Amino acid sequence: xxxxxxxxxxxxxxxxxxxxxxxxxxxxxxxxxxxxxxxxxxxxxxxxxxxxxxxxxxxxxxxxxxxxxxxxxxxxxxxxxxxxxxxxxxxxxxxxxxxxxxxxxxxxxxxxxxxxxxxx
Amino acid sequence: xxxxxxxxxxxxxxxxxxxxxxxxxxxxxxxxxxxxxxxxxxxxxxxxxxxxxxxxxxxxxxxxxxxxxxxxxxxxxxxxxxxxxxxxxxxxxxxxxxxxxxxxxxxxxxxxxxxxxxxx
DNA sequence: CTCGTAGTTTGACAGTTCTCGTACTACGGT
DNA sequence: ACCGTAGTACGAGAACTGTCAAACTACGAG
Numbered sequence: 001x002x003x004x005x006x007x008x009x010x011x012x013x014x015x016x017x018x019x020x021x022x023x024x025x026x027x028x029x030x031x032x033x034x035x036x037x038x039x040x041x042x043x044x045x046x047x048x049x050x051x052x053x054x055x056x057x058x059x060x061x062x063x064x065x066x067x068x069x070x071x072x073x074x075x076x077x078x079x080x081x082x083x084x085x086x087x088x089x090x091x092x093x094x095x096x097x098x099x100x101x102x103x104x105x106x107x108x109x110x111x112x113x114x115x116x117x118x119x120x
Numbered sequence: 121x122x123x124x125x126x127x128x129x130x131x132x133x134x135x136x137x138x139x140x141x142x143x144x145x146x147x148x149x150x151x152x153x154x155x156x157x158x159x160x161x162x163x164x165x166x167x168x169x170x171x172x173x174x175x176x177x178x179x180x181x182x183x184x185x186x187x188x189x190x191x192x193x194x195x196x197x198x199x200x201x202x203x204x205x206x207x208x209x210x211x212x213x214x215x216x217x218x219x220x221x222x223x224x225x226x227x228x229x230x231x232x233x234x235x236x237x238x239x240x
Numbered sequence: 241c242t243c244g245t246a247g248t249t250t251g252a253c254a255g256t257t258c259t260c261g262t263a264c265t266a267c268g269g270t
Numbered sequence: 271a272c273c274g275t276a277g278t279a280c281g282a283g284a285a286c287t288g289t290c291a292a293a294c295t296a297c298g299a300g
């Protein structure tokens with residue numbers, strides 16, 4: 001994919017879209033998957049960076065990697081390596097600057113829905 | 121087919137999800153397509169029901185039909201026939217009841233993005 | 241009844257998405 | 271140096287999506 005990505009030693013860099021590159025459609029699409037919505041909800045809950053392995057998702061590791069990448073590439077989360085772990089955190093500041101109130105509305109909506117459906 | 125013979129003419133009935141059936145993921149997915157986001161924006165702008173033919177979308181009629189169906193089946197819009205025309209209107213009330221603030225945030229976000237990009 | 245306008249249906253196609261399994265790399269601890 | 275844990279890359283496959291064209295249905299006006 002990435003041309004000349006001879007990323008041999010150490011430089012485990014992760015590509016993030018710049019603030020101006022974040023598109024609303026991309027963000028909405030990223031959030032429209034149940035698994036990803038769940039990840040984002042937990043991330044918001046904790047208000048801190050979490051390792052991928054923290055989440056106990058009902059999918060394999062490769063699928064997990066995939067979902068985190070979608071979230072990162074759409075600009076919803078920020079990721080960085082920390083030892084062998086990959087930490088993820090919401091890009092709250094950027095999202096709020098670009099689309100004020102959007103993230104909170106979605107988070108609130110997700111909470112309400114969970115309450116309404118899974119509140120068994 | 122339920123023989124719900126309404127006084128108003130028309131065996132052309134359109135299926136809409138009940139309020140409790142509307143899912144956040146579905147709504148977000150419906151809104152994550154540029155064409156549909158555009159439709160919703162115009163619908164919100166007009167604050168009234170509009171015929172499909174009002175929209176001058178850069179796609180064929182069948183594609184337009186498809187997008188309107190996705191919006192209706194996800195619970196974002198409400199549709200009914202009126203003569204040969206099919207009128208569409210936002211389900212603002214239902215959406216606000218279910219996910220307070222969500223629609224407005226998305227609309228606002230869409231406006232900001234249009235401003236930021238198209239206002240070049 | 242006939243015609244035009246508005247929208248639907250169907251089938252097709254290319255592209256994307258979600259998922260998996262297996263093989264792989266990167267780092268830290270012992 | 272070795273091993274285990276965390277995550278990645280690479281196919282691959284099934285399902286879904288956005289799009290079109292062409293043939294069709296429904297309604298209103300003459």
